[in-house]
Amino acid sequence: MKIRDDYTCPLEIVHDIIKGKWKTIILYQLKDGPKGLAELEREIAGITQKMLLEQLKELIEFGLVEKKSFEGYPLRVEYSITPRRGRKMIEAITIMQKVGVDYMLEKGMTDALISKGILSEDEVCKLVKEASNG
Amino acid sequence: MKIRDDYTCPLEIVHDIIKGKWKTIILYQLKDGPKGLAELEREIAGITQKMLLEQLKELIEFGLVEKKSFEGYPLRVEYSITPRRGRKMIEAITIMQKVGVDYMLEKGMTDALISKGILSEDEVCKLVKEASNG
């Protein structure tokens, strides 16, 4: 992607940072520590290697992800969240994820949440109750 | 936009919520209270009425924005942030905006920040200093 030099509003940058189908998912996958390319590809259902590399490159350009290459064979690379900016972004994504969960609860998509291990049944019950009050 | 019923991961929804060039900007414009359509159109530089209505409609579908229509002439409509889900999203956007500001500081785009009144000169100095430490 081409980084523009004429941003006038931070939210324009925000848009560039988070746009693209996979960015938030990639960041979220990296939140618990560094991962290799193949690892990410395996864990993110449906992504192609091309998209993964493309999006990682953009995340690096914005200073949200770092890349570390290791010499020798077998080839090894580690992608990780940058400690300040990337970590900050994870905060935002975590909040947004809650908004997504909230939406899924409202639409009755509780099965998906439970079966994917995102929430336990108890947690779902609790949240549904909260939602109906708030 | 078409709301899918087969979301399996909350982050997929998050992506649908925030994708599009204008969504975060529209939400941010609404953060201090309800606004009419013309008002938004005036305040968001470069947006067309078509895009504005389209994106507002999507934000409404996701429960982030509410619309209130008033009878009679002159026609009047108010768009506002929903108290729970919309407000939560503003939290995330605020964090992301900080990430954007951080990026602009790193790239030396301080003029834009100051001239648009996003930050004062003093604040910029302070943040630049913080960034070089953190």
Place this chain on the structure above:
DNA sequence: CCGTATCCGATCCGATACTG
């Protein structure tokens, strides 16, 4: 295992014209 290049359909988004 890691990364690059190309081709091509899908979608996004801006311009513009029109209605209540």
Place this chain on the structure above:
DNA sequence: CAGTATCGGATCGGATACGG
């Protein structure tokens, strides 16, 4: 002031093949 409809270029993203 608020909202709808259409058209066309730009961009996105998936498939696929190739190279280090």
